[in-house]
Amino acid sequence: MVYTSPSSSAALPTIERERSMAAANRWQRPVAEFAFLFAAVWVVFYGAYTLLPFTRPGSVVIADAKFDVMVKGQMFGPQDRYRVMAFGHSKALTSMRPRELDAAMGPEFRSYNLGLPGEVRILPILEAALEGGNVPTHVLLMLPWDGKPNQPGLMDLLRDDPAIAKTLLPFRTFPRDATLFLFENRNRLAEAVHDVDVQRNSMLEERGWFFIKSQSHFRNDRLPDDYALPSDRPNRIEERKIPEKSFTRTRLEQLATKYGFEIIFIPLPYRNGEFKSAPVADNARLATLSEHPRIRVLGPDYFNYPPAFFADPHHMNLQGALAYTADLARLLKSGAFD
Amino acid sequence: MLFNSFEFFLFFITFLVVYFSLPPRFQPFVMLIGSYIFYMGWRPSFALLLALTTVVDYTTGLMMAGSRTEAGRKWAMITALTINLGVLATVKYLDFMIANVIGLAGLVGYPMPDYALGIILPVGISFYTFQSIGYTLDVYNRRIEAERNFIAYAQYVAFFPQLVAGPIERAAHMLPQFHQTHTLKFENVPPGLWLIGYGLFKKMCVADALAPVVNGVFAEPQAYSGTYNLIAGFAFILQVYGDFSGYSDIARGVARIMGFDLMINFRQPFFATSISDLWRRWNISLISWFRDYLYFPLGGSKGGELKAARNIMIVWLASGLWHGAAWTYVAWGFYYGVWLIVERHFTRHIYPERWLGTRLTSVLGCFWAIAIFTIGEIIFRAPTFGHALAMFQSFGSFGPLSYGTFKVLGLPSFELALVCLSVLILFVVDYHIARRPDRLAALVAVPRLPMVAGVGLCYYVLLFGVMGRIEFIYFQF
Numbered sequence: 084m085v086y087t088s089p090s091s092s093a094a095l096p097t098i099e100r101e102r103s104m105a106a107a108n109r110w111q112r113p114v115a116e117f118a119f120l121f122a123a124v125w126v127v128f129y130g131a132y133t134l135l136p137f138t139r140p141g142s143v144v145i146a147d148a149k150f151d152v153m154v155k156g157q158m159f160g161p162q163d164r165y166r167v168m169a170f171g172h173s174k175a176l177t178s179m180r181p182r183e184l185d186a187a188m189g190p191e192f193r194s195y196n197l198g199l200p201g202e203v204r205i206l207p208i209l210e211a212a213l214e215g216g217n218v219p220t221h222v223l224l225m226l227p228w229d230g231k232p233n234q235p236g237l238m239d240l241l242r243d244d245p246a247i248a249k250t251l252l253p254f255r256t257f258p259r260d261a262t263l264f265l266f267e268n269r270n271r272l273a274e275a276v277h278d279v280d281v282q283r284n285s286m287l288e289e290r291g292w293f294f295i296k297s298q299s300h301f302r303n304d305r306l307p308d309d310y311a312l313p314s315d316r317p318n319r320i321e322e323r324k325i326p327e328k329s330f331t332r333t334r335l336e337q338l339a340t341k342y343g344f345e346i347i348f349i350p351l352p353y354r355n356g357e358f359k360s361a362p363v364a365d366n367a368r369l370a371t372l373s374e375h376p377r378i379r380v381l382g383p384d385y386f387n388y389p390p391a392f393f394a395d396p397h398h399m400n401l402q403g404a405l406a407y408t409a410d411l412a413r414l415l416k417s418g419a420f421d
Numbered sequence: 422m423l424f425n426s427f428e429f430f431l432f433f434i435t436f437l438v439v440y441f442s443l444p445p446r447f448q449p450f451v452m453l454i455g456s457y458i459f460y461m462g463w464r465p466s467f468a469l470l471l472a473l474t475t476v477v478d479y480t481t482g483l484m485m486a487g488s489r490t491e492a493g494r495k496w497a498m499i500t501a502l503t504i505n506l507g508v509l510a511t512v513k514y515l516d517f518m519i520a521n522v523i524g525l526a527g528l529v530g531y532p533m534p535d536y537a538l539g540i541i542l543p544v545g546i547s548f549y550t551f552q553s554i555g556y557t558l559d560v561y562n563r564r565i566e567a568e569r570n571f572i573a574y575a576q577y578v579a580f581f582p583q584l585v586a587g588p589i590e591r592a593a594h595m596l597p598q599f600h601q602t603h604t605l606k607f608e609n610v611p612p613g614l615w616l617i618g619y620g621l622f623k624k625m626c627v628a629d630a631l632a633p634v635v636n637g638v639f640a641e642p643q644a645y646s647g648t649y650n651l652i653a654g655f656a657f658i659l660q661v662y663g664d665f666s667g668y669s670d671i672a673r674g675v676a677r678i679m680g681f682d683l684m685i686n687f688r689q690p691f692f693a694t695s696i697s698d699l700w701r702r703w704n705i706s707l708i709s710w711f712r713d714y715l716y717f718p719l720g721g722s723k724g725g726e727l728k729a730a731r732n733i734m735i736v737w738l739a740s741g742l743w744h745g746a747a748w749t750y751v752a753w754g755f756y757y758g759v760w761l762i763v764e765r766h767f768t769r770h771i772y773p774e775r776w777l778g779t780r781l782t783s784v785l786g787c788f789w790a791i792a793i794f795t796i797g798e799i800i801f802r803a804p805t806f807g808h809a810l811a812m813f814q815s816f817g818s819f820g821p822l823s824y825g826t827f828k829v830l831g832l833p834s835f836e837l838a839l840v841c842l843s844v845l846i847l848f849v850v851d852y853h854i855a856r857r858p859d860r861l862a863a864l865v866a867v868p869r870l871p872m873v874a875g876v877g878l879c880y881y882v883l884l885f886g887v888m889g890r891i892e893f894i895y896f897q898f
Contacts, residue, residue, distance in 0.1 A: 109607045113872065120876045128880075244888040247427045251883075258884055259835050298833075300824065313645045314637065314829045396825050 125252075131261070132254035137276045138264040142173070142200035143256075144279055145286040145293050149197060152287065153212040159219075164191035166218070170208065171225030171351070173200035173295065177398040178352050178407040179225075181290035187412035196291030198225070206331050213342060222346045228335070230326035267297060294401060299394035305402070306390035311356050321358040323348065323384045332378075339377040348380040349414065352399055352407045354390050361385045382414045422462035424671045425624050426890050432459065433675065437605070440679065445602040449572045452599075456581035460545070467543040470508060475578045477504045478553040479571055482560045486567035498561040502554060509550050512540050517746030544896050545585030547743060551710055553578050556592040558714050565593050573599040580681070582672040586665070586895040588686040588706035595681075603680035611871070616674030618878045619850070623667030624893070625886030626843040631660040632891065633831025639802055642811040646820030650812045654795045657802050659844060662690065664894045665704065689855035691848070694786035695768070696760050696793050707743070711736045729765070734758040744801070744898050749809065753801045760793055839885055 136144075152158060159166040165188070169179050175198030185192050197208060205228060212219075240246070248255055268275035286293045294304075301307070325348065326332070339346055350361070361383040392403030399407060422429050436455045443451060461468050481501035485494045516537045523533045556577070559565045568574040576599045583590060638645050638653035645653075669686035676683045686706050693699035700708055716736045722729040734755070741754020767773075774782045796813075803809035827837055853861050865871055 113607075113611075116869070117872055117876065120872065121879065124876060124880060241428055241431070242426065242890060244427055244890055248883065248888045255884055259839075263835055310825075312823070312826050312829050313649065314641075314826065315644075396829055 128252075128254040128257060132257040135261065137279045138257065138261040139279070140260055140263070141279075141282045141293065141295065141297060142176075143260075144283055145176075146199050148283045148286060149199065149291060150208075150211060152195075153197070153208070153217055154215040156215075156217075158195055158212070158217040159193055162191065163193040165193070165220055167192065167194035167221045167223060168209070168212065168217075168219040169194060169196050169198065169223040169225065169291075169349075170205045171198040173198065174351050174397060174399075175225040176200060176291070176293050177295055177394075177400075178404050179411060180292045180404050180408045182292075183405060183408045184412055184415075187409065188415060194223075194290070196289075196293075198291065200295070204229075204331075206334055209335075209338065213338065218342050219344045222335075222339075222344055223349050224346060225349055225351050227323060227325040227348070228329045228331035230329050232328050232330060234330050234334075263297070292404065294394070294404075295398050296394075298398060299400070301394065304394040304400045306354075306393045306395070308389065308391055310354070310390035310393075310396075312396055315354075315356050316358055317356045318359055320361060321353070321385060323350075323380070325380065336377060344377075346378045348378075349411060350382045350385045352388055352392075352403065353385045354393055354396070355387050356390075357396075358385070358387075360387050386410050422459050423890050423892065424668065424675075425621060425629075425886075425893075428462075437678070440603075441605045448603060449576060449599065452576050452581075453572060453579060456576065456579040456584060459581040460579065460584055463544050464541070467546075470512070470543050470546060471549060471579055471584075473508065474505060474550060474553050475575045477501055478557050478578070479568065479574045481557060482567035482574075483569065485557075485560050486569075494561060498557055501557040505550050505554050505557075509546060512542055512546060514742075514746045516540060542897070547898050548587045548589055549578055549584060551707070551743075552589045555589065555710060555714060556596075559592050565596070568592070568596055570600070580676075582675040582679075582681070583683055586668045586672075586893055586898075587704075588669055588672065588684050589710050590684060590706065594684065598681050601680075605678075606680065609677050609680055611875075613674040613676075613678035614875065615871075616670045616677060618674075618875065618882065620667040620670030620672075620674060621882045621886065622843070622878060623663040623670065623847065625667075625882055625888070626663075627840070627847055628660045628663030628667060628894075629887035629889075629891045630832075630836065630840040630843060631656045631663070632887075634827070635660050635802070637830040639804070639808065639812075642803075642808055642815060645815065645826075646818060647815040648819045648822055649826065650815040651819070654799045654812065658791075658795055658798050659847075661798065661802075661894055662687070662703075663847070668893045668895065689851040690794075691791065691851065692787065692855040693790045694783045696757070696764050696790050698786070699790045699794060700757070700761070707740070711740055715739060726766070730762045733761050733765070737761065749800055749803060749806060752806070753797060756797050756800055760797075843885070 158168075167184075169175060169181075176196060177198075179194075179196045179198070181194040181196050184194050188194075197212075199208070205224065205226075209222065235243075264275065265272075282293070296304070335346055338344075363383055386407060388399070388403055388406060392399055392406055394400040394403075422432060436451075440448060440451045440455070457468055457471075460471060478501050481497040484497035484500075488494045488497060516539070519536060519538070523535060526533050556565075556568075556574075560567045568577070573596060577590075577592065577595050580590075580595070580599075635653050635657045638649050639657070642650050642653075666687035669683075673683045673685070684706055686704060688702040688705065690699050690702040693702050716732055719732040719735060720728055721732060737754040737758035738751060739754070740757075741750040741752070744750045744753070773785075777785065799812050800809050803812065824834070827833070832840060864874075
């Protein structure tokens with residue numbers, strides 16, 4: 084009699100089959116347990132991040148609010164002849180006060196401070212505003228564009244680890260934010276929860292200007308008069324470096340042509356002693372950057388102010404912001420707007 | 422391709438799927454192709470030098486095996502060394518030599534214009550060249566048979582986990598592994614993942630978190646008081662330890678998952694009790710390479726104290742030069758050479774244990790080793806002698822610390838506290854690995870605790886690790 088096996092798996096010797104199943108079982112349980120635990124922690128973090136929005140730092144809250152205004156809100160009215168958007172990072176956020184700037188520039192002038200902490204990309208923010216129907220006549224830049232020549236491709240996206248991490252773990256900053264929130268507000272937790280709305284409304288009221296209270300560790304939010312840091316370079320001029328070739332620049336020029344706005348680089352504020360006083364602007368540098376008429380560089384490379392105008396090593400307090408805004412208004416009046 | 426990137430994570434997962442799903446006979450080819458893809462992520466042309474080293478040492482190995490005379494063997498060995506070291510000297514030291522010739526000519530009254538070829542150093546060349554030279558010398562000294570399978574030898578040179586920053590492996594340990602069929606075994610995965618996780622923790626939560634302070638202070642040490650310079654010195658030894666040992670751990674973990682065993686490159690050096698002990702625990706594969714292929718052939722400690730001292734100094738000067746083409750590295754090697762000679766005499770003639778007791782000698786030895794090591798690594802890290810000197814001079818005036826300075830240096834409050842916590846975790850874990858492995862074994866035996874700790878480690882690295890593809894320090898060597 085010839086024996087034929089009903090299936091190939093049945094043809095396996097029993098002992099081998101058992102071994103193979105045992106090997107598979109060895110994997111299944113630990114992998115499943117690990118995956119379950121990992122997912123459970125993810126859900127807990129995500130839940131906490133979503134349910135406790137008040138733990139987010141003011142910078143994140145105001146960034147979200149600014150995006151809302153740009154995308155959904157109407158930033159300018161038909162009466163505004165000069166519609167101005169100022170971009171930059173946290174220095175810009177804390178230094179330019181749109182209300183005072185508007186008052187100094189005249190009734191047809193309306194500006195927004197679109198500075199965002201830690202944000203150095205101009206394009207996505209501007210494009211969001213343009214798509215939302217908020218078209219400026221002037222874009223003020225307080226930081227240079229990057230020098231990357233090409234649009235980010237697939238490999239660039241694959242190599243952008245911070246962005247990937249942010250996508251996979253949207254709560255990545257939550258432990259930090261929650262810890263700082265609890266520590267800084269340990270004696271006033273209940274009030275601190277309501278601060279979020281206050282901060283948001285205050286920023287909207289001020290059209291983007293925001294004082295970063297959480298980073299101010301000095302009495303009356305002002306640095307001592309003799310404040311200095313080892314990293315200060317009082318003998319060095321911190322020249323603005325604006326890359327000639329950049330994808331961002333090309334795209335900005337395209338947008339400027341399409342929407343008919345001008346791009347103007349304006350000075351940043353620095354502490355006295357942080358760098359040597361910037362030399363007065365020479366006319367050559369005030370001129371158009373290369374040949375394109377839609378981009379201009381205005382004023383000295385930066386303005387210097389006493390430490391008392393700053394709440395922390397980098398960011399201005401209200402007094403400083405008023406002084407900077409007044410200087411900026413003088414600079415803009417001197418030729419940027421006809 | 423950096424270990425501390427999502428790109429590598431994707432690469433490794435894809436590689437594992439392909440490597441283990443194809444029939445075993447394809448494994449060597451998959452490993453070789455994968456290793457070259459990994460390496461060419463930096464610059465495809467670098468692979469040419471890697472291939473050249475492979476072909477040269479494989480061929481000369483066969484020539485030695487086939488040679489009927491000692492002279493023929495020697496000739497093949499010298500050919501291999503000349504080509505390997507010639508390539509290394511050209512890409513790594515030629516600009517340095519040119520700069521020194523120009524400087525020397527200027528000193529003797531023949532000023533010449535500055536000139537540099539601007540050769541880009543292929544990543545990992547010092548590591549794979551030394552590994553390949555080790556094979557050649559082992560074949561020449563008849564410690565191993567010449568490898569006849571080219572694909573196996575090519576894998577040995579290009580094995581991606583340890584290709585760019587070691588450990589510098591030995592042929593006797595690695596080559597047999599490339600003749601085996603590897604299967605994905607469960608018992609390899611948890612230890613491999615632990616090594617990877619702990620390595621990433623060391624790199625991303627310790628080394629990269631400390632980098633801003635180190636970079637800021639070392640760039641302009643004269644601007645900071647002695648306190649900051651001292652902190653930067655300590656921070657650098659922690660940074661370089663986290664960076665390099667982290668890389669080695671990840672390399673071992675990646676290899677382990679695939680069923681390969683790589684040598685341990687670091688054995689908790691901060692618990693060393695002397696400088697010589699420290700160097701038995703730090704970059705073990707390189708130091709033992711110099712011991713086996715340079716110190717012993719020079720005569721080692723045979724022939725009296727003077728010869729031993731000479732040999733130690735030669736080895737350490739060579740080690741300094743291996744690290745880079747700069748006089749600071751030579752000075753670094755000289756510095757350790759001197760201290761190792763001094764310590765050798767001290768321990769042989771004074772016997773500190775006799776009058777201090779073993780425990781106190783160990784504790785004092787640990788502080789001594791860390792202090793000498795910190796100063797040595799300041800010389801190592803400083804861009805110029807001037808920078809190192811400025812740091813040492815600053816130790817004469819210690820000033821107060823200010824929060825604002827740490828903030829400007831890139832460590833605001835939370836990050837500062839976090840890096841302190843990470844360093845504490847590092848020391849606690851390393852202490853237990855070094856001194857109390859029994860406790861770790863007991864913890865591992867607690868049901869589910871390793872898994873919970875593993876998930877915790879994953880989240881710690883993902884949430885608090887510095888993301889941003891920061892290169893490993895030893896890539897530049």
